[in-house]
Amino acid sequence: MNPSLSAIxxxxxxxxxxxxxxxxIEHWTTQSGVRVYFVETRALPIVDVAVEFxxxxxxxxxxxxxxxxxxxxxxxxxxxxxxxxxxxxxIADAGAQLRDNFDLDRAGFALRxxxxxxxxxxxxxxLADMLLSPRFANEVFEREKARAIANAAEAETQxxxxxxxxxxxxxxxxxxxxxxxxxATLATITREDVERHxxxxxxxxxxxxxxxxDLSIDAAxxxxxxxxxxxxxxxxxxxxxxxxxATGETARVAHPSAQSHVVLGEAxxxxxxxxxxxxxxxxxxxxxxxxxxxxxxxxxSKHGLAxxxxxxxYPYAQRGPxxxxxxxxxxxxxxxxxxxxxxxxxxxxxGPTAAELKAAKQSLVGGFPLRIDTNRxxxxxxxxxxxxxxxxxxxxxxxxxxxxxxxxxxRGAFARHIxxxxxxxxxxxxxx
Amino acid sequence: MTEPNRYRIATSDSSIVAMDSRLxxxxxxxxxxxxxxxxxxxxxxxxxGLRLVxxxxxxxxxxxxxxxxxxxxxxxxxxxxxxxxxxxxMMFKGTRGVGPEEFSRLVAGAxxxxxxxxxxxxxxxxxxxxxxxxxxxxxxxxxRMANLMIRPVEFAREIKVVMEERRLxxxxxxxxxxxxxxxxxAFSAHPYKWPTIGWMQDLQNMxxxxxxxxxxxxYAPNNATVVVVGxxxxxxxxxxxxxxxxxxxRKPIPARKPQSEPEQRGMKRVIxxxxxxxxxxxxxxxxxxxxxxxxxxxxxxxxVLVKVLGGNDAARLNQVLVRERRIATSAGAEYELLSRGPGxxxxxxxxxxxxxxxxxxxxxxxxxxxxxxxxxxxxxxxxAKVQLLAQFMYRRDSFFAQAxxxxxxxxxxxxxxxxxxxxxxxxSITAEQVQSVAAKYLVDDGLTVAVLDPQPLARRAPAPAAxxxxx
Numbered sequence: 001m002n003p004s005l006s007a008i009x010x011x012x013x014x015x016x017x018x019x020x021x022x023x024x025i026e027h028w029t030t031q032s033g034v035r036v037y038f039v040e041t042r043a044l045p046i047v048d049v050a051v052e053f054x055x056x057x058x059x060x061x062x063x064x065x066x067x068x069x070x071x072x073x074x075x076x077x078x079x080x081x082x083x084x085x086x087x088x089x090x091i092a093d094a095g096a097q098l099r100d101n102f103d104l105d106r107a108g109f110a111l112r113x114x115x116x117x118x119x120x121x122x123x124x125x126x127l128a129d130m131l132l133s134p135r136f137a138n139e140v141f142e143r144e145k146a147r148a149i150a151n152a153a154e155a156e157t158q159x160x161x162x163x164x165x166x167x168x169x170x171x172x173x174x175x176x177x178x179x180x181x182x183x184a185t186l187a188t189i190t191r192e193d194v195e196r197h198x199x200x201x202x203x204x205x206x207x208x209x210x211x212x213x214d215l216s217i218d219a220a221x222x223x224x225x226x227x228x229x230x231x232x233x234x235x236x237x238x239x240x241x242x243x244x245x246a247t248g249e250t251a252r253v254a255h256p257s258a259q260s261h262v263v264l265g266e267a268x269x270x271x272x273x274x275x276x277x278x279x280x281x282x283x284x285x286x287x288x289x290x291x292x293x294x295x296x297x298x299x300x301s302k303h304g305l306a307x308x309x310x311x312x313x314y315p316y317a318q319r320g321p322x323x324x325x326x327x328x329x330x331x332x333x334x335x336x337x338x339x340x341x342x343x344x345x346x347x348x349x350x351g352p353t354a355a356e357l358k359a360a361k362q363s364l365v366g367g368f369p370l371r372i373d374t375n376r377x378x379x380x381x382x383x384x385x386x387x388x389x390x391x392x393x394x395x396x397x398x399x400x401x402x403x404x405x406x407x408x409x410x411r412g413a414f415a416r417h418i419x420x421x422x423x424x425x426x427x428x429x430x431x432x
Numbered sequence: 433m434t435e436p437n438r439y440r441i442a443t444s445d446s447s448i449v450a451m452d453s454r455l456x457x458x459x460x461x462x463x464x465x466x467x468x469x470x471x472x473x474x475x476x477x478x479x480x481g482l483r484l485v486x487x488x489x490x491x492x493x494x495x496x497x498x499x500x501x502x503x504x505x506x507x508x509x510x511x512x513x514x515x516x517x518x519x520x521x522m523m524f525k526g527t528r529g530v531g532p533e534e535f536s537r538l539v540a541g542a543x544x545x546x547x548x549x550x551x552x553x554x555x556x557x558x559x560x561x562x563x564x565x566x567x568x569x570x571x572x573x574x575x576r577m578a579n580l581m582i583r584p585v586e587f588a589r590e591i592k593v594v595m596e597e598r599r600l601x602x603x604x605x606x607x608x609x610x611x612x613x614x615x616x617x618a619f620s621a622h623p624y625k626w627p628t629i630g631w632m633q634d635l636q637n638m639x640x641x642x643x644x645x646x647x648x649x650x651y652a653p654n655n656a657t658v659v660v661v662g663x664x665x666x667x668x669x670x671x672x673x674x675x676x677x678x679x680x681x682r683k684p685i686p687a688r689k690p691q692s693e694p695e696q697r698g699m700k701r702v703i704x705x706x707x708x709x710x711x712x713x714x715x716x717x718x719x720x721x722x723x724x725x726x727x728x729x730x731x732x733x734x735x736v737l738v739k740v741l742g743g744n745d746a747a748r749l750n751q752v753l754v755r756e757r758r759i760a761t762s763a764g765a766e767y768e769l770l771s772r773g774p775g776x777x778x779x780x781x782x783x784x785x786x787x788x789x790x791x792x793x794x795x796x797x798x799x800x801x802x803x804x805x806x807x808x809x810x811x812x813x814x815x816a817k818v819q820l821l822a823q824f825m826y827r828r829d830s831f832f833a834q835a836x837x838x839x840x841x842x843x844x845x846x847x848x849x850x851x852x853x854x855x856x857x858x859x860s861i862t863a864e865q866v867q868s869v870a871a872k873y874l875v876d877d878g879l880t881v882a883v884l885d886p887q888p889l890a891r892r893a894p895a896p897a898a899x900x901x902x903x
Binding site: 044045076084088089092093094095097112114150151153154156256257259289290291292297302304306327362363364368369372373374376 | 542543751
């Protein structure tokens, strides 16, 4: 193979065709049963592809936490046809970029490649091999396992990681969302565990393929077939329901850092929850809207206690966390925590004002075009729609659904989803 | 926020396969076609000296505005390091007409997003909005270019926020602290030796008057470049620029004295002890930055070299240190083609467990020496070029990234027009040129080695609480 620099250069010079801003989503199912979502956009000679499986960390056995991420990494470690180094070179030679996507629910890859025939084929053939015929060679397994253990040991010295790990354990004491890989859990993993995990989770029914870019629908169809043709049936997303413990625990962890890392959270929101939009708008006002938010105003602007302070909902297949966090000089941790709790309590008691709601809508509705103004952003939106089987008109209906949110809906939604007494609290690097 | 890196060439790998005359002819034809085939960015310089560059892109109904001030931490003085970044924070604290924190609320109310960053070389403010709201955010930026109010009470609160930012981004991040230590060691005269976020002591002793004089010195239309990319009519944007920025008065800008770094004559090394599990090694080699895209070739060859060494999985650092020898858990390389000050090639590697930092350091030097002695393969050269050119293409996906490219060029003393020339220059680099820059610049005499000596968490005494904020 010989990717032509001249061809790329010429594309660079010529690419700037005006494009259609509407998002026309094509959706179908491959022969093996994988859902596919496609948007054709011809303005740039680029193709973005995401392939995701119901194989995130929630599917790890608790005593082998880290298995899912390690399995995903090892898919890149060589196939029946290609060695690991061959795969590295083929991706690089195509001018392509390959990213891991891994979270509680999902495991997969995002591939960005030039759309020219030779380069696209080189990159997509390689990705198909990763997904469909991984080699799991023992020496690569041993090396990657050692790297994972080293990185986990490194992470356990860092206050942000310590805080998050402890918080998840407190939020989900008996749910798979609560476990985090440690050197000890990684050490128990065998090559056979990886093969078994691959065979169990990398299957058609829980998977979604998303394609955005410069190719025809016919080319997209054959690309999707190529990536999924030999996948086994089954593999549906299947996780137990999550609910927060009756009382939120507070944990203080010693650490010599200059700042305390303060995090709060509780299991709150699923992807398909009807309260999604009221919570999104409400949280913009509480702590999601940057400088416009109450938490930022109170903790940073008025009192100078932190550089970053936020609240977010992370919706997942099961109830994902509502999470609040900040970092502050260690002797100020208690004061900052009190202020955060005060802001949350006030918000829960009275909800937002009409003026805040209006400003939030202006920002979120008016800012909608910015959520889909690049191919990469579109891919991210589309892959979430695909993986979670959201309605195809999700993006189209999004601004109107934001705009329809009322003050009562926000108050009701927060009361249904957040109980301040159930918020777990972790302070790492606390003043003794 | 601070942005230590300006024009980061992500590293990768390369290799060339014969570049025949037919391919060259194709490129020349494409170049000849280019002006007719797409809209060139438009530029304008207002009577008050403000520069404006507008690039049309109609892929989405949005637009980005970036205001680039040619003043960064390299324009600071010892004792007030960090003031460029502190002023960046104060720019959100209001003008005569806009209240404290009101700026971001107004942009958000217009459905927009805004932020800012400070680097060694410049300070940049940016907004992304629907195209209809562009005149609104131009008016807001013009207002704070001339009418900022620095209130002592707001300053006293905000300087505490900046100190928290320093603790978060540097003091509690061993690898960031190592970067800071590396630069403080590598440079003896050039202001790149202090961190953009500033030394903690300087932040503790900074006053609102320091911020005010920074603003008075550097914030002027004749020290700014406004870059607009998106779904706009350039003529209309130029008209708006004249309306909003045009009335601002030109100001005298302080003289910029040359602060060249004396030639390094021998390797420097420094060790940093910090809480961590893995040893971590960072190399910095003095190297040139791009000054004249038409005649310089070394910076392009260095960027290719850095792609061959690190950045993608096929590159040498990863293949040799992580994959084959298994002494590192990760390894990479960086080089910034564009900068106002001196350039630097940066290598890094994190040790695998059970491997000492000395072993990692020798392996890095051996690997670098190998390139200088044996050169790179044709395959590696081709791969690096493909990766570099593909990155130029991928940048076109984002209005923000396109505006960054224009702003970086303009602020580094080059022109936005060089954006088209640079990919072509990369294409012409040969394996011999790559080998020759490796032999010339990746040498021990120009090297600074910074080593993180990991300390166990349990054995360290708690850090003392920092003194209260200065007023």
